[in-house]
Amino acid sequence: MSTLFDLTGKTALITGAWRGIGFALAGGLAEAGANIVLNGRDGDKTEKAVRALTEKGYHARELIFDVTDAESVTAAIDDYEARHGAIDIVINNAGIQHRASLMEFDPKAFDDVLATNTRGIFHVSQAVGRHMAKRGQGKIINIASIMTKMARHHVGAYVTAKAAVGGLTRAMTSEWAELGINCNAIGPGYISTELTEALFADQAFSQWLCDNTPAKRWGEVQDLIGTAIYLAAPASDFVHGQIIYVDGGMTTTV
Numbered sequence: 001m002s003t004l005f006d007l008t009g010k011t012a013l014i015t016g017a018w019r020g021i022g023f024a025l026a027g028g029l030a031e032a033g034a035n036i037v038l039n040g041r042d043g044d045k046t047e048k049a050v051r052a053l054t055e056k057g058y059h060a061r062e063l064i065f066d067v068t069d070a071e072s073v074t075a076a077i078d079d080y081e082a083r084h085g086a087i088d089i090v091i092n093n094a095g096i097q098h099r100a101s102l103m104e105f106d107p108k109a110f111d112d113v114l115a116t117n118t119r120g121i122f123h124v125s126q127a128v129g130r131h132m133a134k135r136g137q138g139k140i141i142n143i144a145s146i147m148t149k150m151a152r153h154h155v156g157a158y159v160t161a162k163a164a165v166g167g168l169t170r171a172m173t174s175e176w177a178e179l180g181i182n183c184n185a186i187g188p189g190y191i192s193t194e195l196t197e198a199l200f201a202d203q204a205f206s207q208w209l210c211d212n213t214p215a216k217r218w219g220e221v222q223d224l225i226g227t228a229i230y231l232a233a234p235a236s237d238f239v240h241g242q243i244i245y246v247d248g249g250m251t252t253t254v
Ligand code: GCO
Pocket: 097, 099, 144, 145, 146, 147, 152, 155, 158, 187, 188, 189, 190, 191, 195, 196, 199
């Protein structure tokens, strides 16, 4: 049983990992034994996050690239693999939010949300997947959302992008499961992070959220760690194309 969830000797790349869900998952996988590669666009912020992990005795390094830039993604990942060895696990976490009514939504803002939240997953997964395929093994974990199958007003681009993350997870599974690559997703509910701090501060919204969540609370980033370890570990070797919603039950009840 002890090896089913053991990540010792594995290297995990987490995108958008200098704060929030990404940073929490980096710490959780490090605790499970993984060597961590933290990605961010900002070198200073990412290096600070790496130091926070190494000060805890974990093995961590940064890998700076913008997930929307296919060439820089491929160059960074190919260089990492050549210098440091295999990336065994990828958590595609990088994501942004932009809230506006669809009638007023800025077209560039719409494109930016889809570029980071969906196309970025394609770029990173293709770049790492090519190496994983040569080894016949790898774990790709996409951060989807309850918005993969629901919607709320004023987050139309995010809903569209996260719905596509579900499709991309299935598409990668259809082609890559036979290569030994597990592609799955985690669908967080409302988690208290910088991305949702405006909502968390809104008492009326928080009351609505708790009234519509069977668990009657906001999620915390720690609530996602166990599912991430499971999908990164041998325990999930026959799990492909699944979206595991970690949402306090929000997607299951009306
Ligand atoms: C919103 C929130 C959601 C959350 C949540 C859903 O404005 O409704 O930003 O979209 O991001 O993570 O998964």
